[in-house]
Amino acid sequence: MDTAELEKQVIEFIASKAENADISKISTATTFEDLGFDSLDTVQLLFDAEEKFGVSFDGEEVKGLRTVGDIVDYMSKHPPAAS
Amino acid sequence: MRVVVTGMGVVSPIGTGIDQFWDAATRGKSGISSIQCFDASNQHSRVAGQIHEFDPTSFMSAKQIEQTDRFTQLALRAAGLALEDAGSLESYEPRRLAVSVGSGMGGFSTFESSAARRFQNKSVPPFTVPRIMANSAAGWIATKHGLKGVNWTCSTACSSAGNAIGMALDLLRVGKADAVMAGGAEACVLPLTMVGFEALHTLSTGFNQDPVRASRPFATGRDGFVMGEGSAMLVLEKEETALKRGARIYAYLEGYGCACDATHLVAPDIDGQVAAMQAALQDARVRPEQVDYINAHATSTTLGDVIETKAIKKLFGDHAGELTISATKSMIGHTIGASAAIGSIAAIMSLHTGTLHPTINLDEADPECDLNYTPNQAVQRKVQVALCNAFGFGGNNACIVFTTL
Structure with missing residues (x-):
């Protein structure tokens, strides 16, 4: 999957998880805070992303994720084990 | 000081809301059917009282559903119906509104699914613990309806709701609350829980082909209980203040x-x-x-x-x-x-x-x-x-x- 396609899928996924989110306003620069997520919501989001994309959000690196783009970057660097 | 029942809500295998429940109960309708919510083919007891039509999306957001076990969702529905039935409690100070809920197993649906994930080396949902804990239902009821007084949960197995209601009566008598949402909730039509009860030889196993006949208290041929799920809540108030706000009184909790x-x-x-x-x-x-x-x-x-x-x-x-x-x-x-x-x-x-x-x-x-x-x-x-x-x-x-x- 190329980066543009991954970005599109992650944005669609995040929009589906954010209450009252306008997908047209979500970009890689959008922070979880912008989306109204508190820290537990973010943990839940990463858990749901694991389920959806088959990736594993694990380790110290995860604590630094702040934006939609951070998730895309993380997933590019840590592709699902099966792929 | 006497305590009165001014509101009731119920979610059960024979109906949701007092009218539907009572109409079905007085007609002698059975809510027992073959287990449909999971594959029970390797269980001895394959019948249960399930709530097939329950739809939490009708009163909860996707996020709230994600953060709650089914027993809490059932409790929230029953509590919402009880409050609707009771009418406004706005005349009370929120810190004087208590919640007293009984549950034998708590969020066991979550426990079973998260445990299964863990044993497969998968991560577990972040809300695993707040979904499982027995006082989750009481906490959610308080949060949803602004009931900011005493909030507790009673877990005494099959008598949990009896104690929760009884302790609500005592709470009102000793003056630690002016109104109490009291009841019980349970959702354990689940593989591990049922097999656990099976191991004790307490569940009915002889009526898998004829579910409506399986639960037969006092009758010949009965062979154990049939697992059921549901929730019911009562709004309890001191008689004096209930009358003052013009509440309809069903009965005294005496x-x-x-x-x-x-x-x-x-x-x-x-x-x-x-x-x-x-x-x-x-x-x-x-x-x-x-x-x-x-x-x-x-x-x-x-x-x-x-x-x-x-x-x-x-x-x-x-x-x-x-x-x-x-x-x-x-x-x-x-x-x-x-x-x-x-x-x-x-x-x-x-x-x-x-x-x-x-x-x-x-x-x-x-x-x-x-x-x-x-x-x-x-x-x-x-x-x-x-x-x-x-x-x-x-x-x-x-x-x-x-x-x-």
């Missing part, structure tokens, strides 16, 4: 008694049951011969129904024959920690309407069960004092008395 067998964790005991019924009647200041109706614990186990019958005969003596008794579990199965709350609603509606729901599947009574259990057809009888029995593992017996005296 007495509560609890006694422990202290003999065996699982096997029922006549003396413990007698002691709890007696304590409830004394608390209500009514004599045994004033009791008209008993909503029996009656789970449809071979031993339990006989013990309860003997306990009733021991306490009530000759008056036992005058009592009208019925078993709600014949229609919905055993909803464990919710059962005494649903039974309470049946008892209150009996007082309120003068119609007593039947015990279904009672074509032929066990010779050792020889009281009037209202077989198969509802009866009309003006009743003024009703007793609701709940007996749980741990030897825990909780009885509550409702009256219109």
